[in-house]
Amino acid sequence: QLRGGGVGVHCNLHVTLSPAALRDQKVMAGEALERRNIWQPSVYYALGKESFYIAGHDISIRESMDTYGALIWPGAIALSQFLENNQQHVNLMDKSVLEIGAGTGLLSIVASLLGAWVTATDLPDILSNLTFNLLRNTKGRSRYTPQVAALTWAQNLKRDFPYPSYDYVLAADVVYPHGSLEELLETMRHFCQPGSQTTVLWANKIRFQSDLRFTECFKSSFNTTLLIELPQQEVRIYKATAKE
Numbered sequence: 446q447l448r449g450g451g452v453g454v455h456c457n458l459h460v461t462l463s464p465a466a467l468r469d470q471k472v473m474a475g476e477a478l479e480r481r482n483i484w485q486p487s488v489y490y491a492l493g494k495e496s497f498y499i500a501g502h503d504i505s506i507r508e509s510m511d512t513y514g515a516l517i518w519p520g521a522i523a524l525s526q527f528l529e530n531n532q533q534h535v536n537l538m539d540k541s542v543l544e545i546g547a548g549t550g551l552l553s554i555v556a557s558l559l560g561a562w563v564t565a566t567d568l569p570d571i572l573s574n575l576t577f578n579l580l581r582n583t584k585g586r587s588r589y590t591p592q593v594a595a596l597t598w599a600q601n602l603k604r605d606f607p608y609p610s611y612d613y614v615l616a617a618d619v620v621y622p623h624g625s626l627e628e629l630l631e632t633m634r635h636f637c638q639p640g641s642q643t644t645v646l647w648a649n650k651i652r653f654q655s656d657l658r659f660t661e662c663f664k665s666s667f668n669t670t671l672l673i674e675l676p677q678q679e680v681r682i683y684k685a686t687a688k689e
Contacts, residue, residue, distance in 0.1 A: 497522070497551070500529050500558040504582050506549050507574060517549050520618035520648035523680045525555040527648070527673060535646070537561040539588070540612040545596060545632060546619040547571075550578040556615065557587040564611075566596035599628035602635045609636045609643070617648045620659045630662055637667065637687050645685040650678065 495517055497504045508516050528535055538560035544553045547565035557563045557579070567575055572593055579591045596605070614636045619629055637643040645667065649656060660681075663669065667685035674681050 497525070499525050500555050502558055502582070502586060504551065504554055504558075506551055506554075506578055506582075508549055509574060517551055518618035519650045519678050519680050520682075521548065521552045523675055523678060524615065524617045524646060524648035524682055525552050527682055528552075528555055528559060528646075532559065535613075537613065541610070542613045542615060543609075543611040543636060544615040544617075545598070545629075545636075546616055547575055548617075550575045550582075552615055552617050553591055554579060554582045556613075557583045557589065557591045560588045561613070562589040563591040564594055565591055566594045568597060569595045596632070598625055598632040602632065606635070609638070610641070611636060611643055614643060614645045615647075616645065618650055619647075620649050620656050621652065626655065626659050626662075630659070630666060633663075633685075634666055634687075637685065639687045639689050641687055643687070646672075646682065647685065648680060648682045650680045652679075 493508050495506045495508060497506070506517055528537065537556055540561050542553075542556045542561040542563045544556070544563065544565045545567075547553050547567045548571065550565055553563045553565035553575075565575055565579060572595060576593045579593065583591055594605070614633065616633070620626065633645055633647075637645050647663070649660070651657070660683075663683070663685065666688070668688055669683050669685045672682045672684050
């Protein structure tokens with residue numbers, strides 16, 4: 446159970462290893478394996494590159510098959526393109542931005558190229574590839590050098606981020622059958638607290654019932670607006686602010 450925004454919010458987001466959850470995990474694994482055609486084999490693991498032209502720059506992203514966090518998912522591409530195409534509504538110039546579950550770093554790179562001061566966060570084992578991609582694509586191009594920090598959802602938030610004061614929190618395709626949805630929501634609420642000026646921008650591809658359950662809890666915890674829906678990609682992008 447989670448409580449947020451000054452009102453009672455009861456969300457059961459626990460993902461057990463039920464047959465349905467295991468089936469969902471297999472679907473995610475299959476979606477990842479379908480991307481094999483872009484990868485070249487290396488000694489340790491399949492490693493590949495994807496290239497994009499966003500925010501006026503060629504962006505080259507190194508991926509790996511190690512983990513879901515080392516792949517580029519549709520939500521990250523959709524939110525990156527949204528930020529590029531809607532700068533009059535979401536102006537990132539000189540804004541402080543935190544990305545949770547940054548993965549390969551595409552979204553943080555785009556935010557940096559659009560003028561933001563970015564902190565990209567993810568699990569410790571993701572940070573090496575994340576740092577590589579960030580520096581490779583922003584050096585000499587961005588107004589501020591993006592920072593990288595380890596963040597395990599809901600762990601040591603008050604210790605490591607005691608005074609969160611970001612203008613924007615970005616999250617893309619962070620909802621899937623990983624068993625940490627309650628922790629994800631708690632983390633979002635830590636960085637977007639009542640009285641803050643923080644805006645959450647969350648993009649997600651709808652795949653499973655867990656996506657829909659999380660969306661309802663997300664809407665209960667924040668003041669939310671559906672910014673755009675992309676039916677072909679099954680991606681939705683939400684804007685959220687804290688409930689007072």
